[in-house]
Amino acid sequence: MHVTYLPMSWKSGDNYCYLLTDEESSQSWLIDPAYPSDIMDYLTKKNKTEVASIVNTHHHYDHAGGNGQLLSSLYKSVPVIAGKDSPYVSYTPSDEEVIQLGKNIEITALHTPCHTQDSICYYAKDKLTDEKCVFTGDTLFTCGCGRFFEGTAEQMNTSLTKLMSLPDETVTYPGHEYTASNAKFAKTVFGNNNKALNELEKFAKTHEFTTGSFTIKDEKAFNPFVRLTDPYVVRATGKNDPIEALAELRTMKDIF
Numbered sequence: 001m002h003v004t005y006l007p008m009s010w011k012s013g014d015n016y017c018y019l020l021t022d023e024e025s026s027q028s029w030l031i032d033p034a035y036p037s038d039i040m041d042y043l044t045k046k047n048k049t050e051v052a053s054i055v056n057t058h059h060h061y062d063h064a065g066g067n068g069q070l071l072s073s074l075y076k077s078v079p080v081i082a083g084k085d086s087p088y089v090s091y092t093p094s095d096e097e098v099i100q101l102g103k104n105i106e107i108t109a110l111h112t113p114c115h116t117q118d119s120i121c122y123y124a125k126d127k128l129t130d131e132k133c134v135f136t137g138d139t140l141f142t143c144g145c146g147r148f149f150e151g152t153a154e155q156m157n158t159s160l161t162k163l164m165s166l167p168d169e170t171v172t173y174p175g176h177e178y179t180a181s182n183a184k185f186a187k188t189v190f191g192n193n194n195k196a197l198n199e200l201e202k203f204a205k206t207h208e209f210t211t212g213s214f215t216i217k218d219e220k221a222f223n224p225f226v227r228l229t230d231p232y233v234v235r236a237t238g239k240n241d242p243i244e245a246l247a248e249l250r251t252m253k254d255i256f
């Protein structure tokens, strides 16, 4: 299993497109290729793999907005796997549906409604090497989570809990590079009392691209949005109820 991250709309949206490749068959999923002109050079000159599917984590234009252009240029007969609200979608997997990529990769679609109702995270496992990773779109960011545009705190809590139940060693690939600002916000919650967060803050200062550097285990350690019963989260939000704490954290982050 190989993952290539392709930065798009950098210094503006700080978006990531991903190419997930099964090395034995050279087949790939192209995930959230929203800005084709930013990645065209890579796709046409450097990428030797065959794109089996275009995949979207959700319907927002900065994730799904490139589908039409890619279908009419590079990938004329490639299916689009995405939630029901994405443009040009040809297949929407059901929750927990497993899709094979190439020879060795099994991908489980995890419905994670809240940021949008059609949000889907994709958990990939290589049967040969046992590597695991998850593409989390705008549901889970490194040390953060997405805005609740189409859902409730309860839904986001259910979605994040689902992701946190993946194996600890699962590498996370979010839809945007927000790590530095998320760590800054998390410091207002934990102060200097979270060692993992202190390390994350240092890492973010020296790395422009942090995607693929952290795991589900790391998120459980430093992400306030999945540590809702942590005494520092309870204190910062003033809420003992985890759902209320999550709603309050999101409101605090929205105005941060």
Ligand SMILES: [Zn+2]
Pocket (backbone or CB within 6 Å): 058, 060, 115, 138
């Ligand atoms: Zn979004």
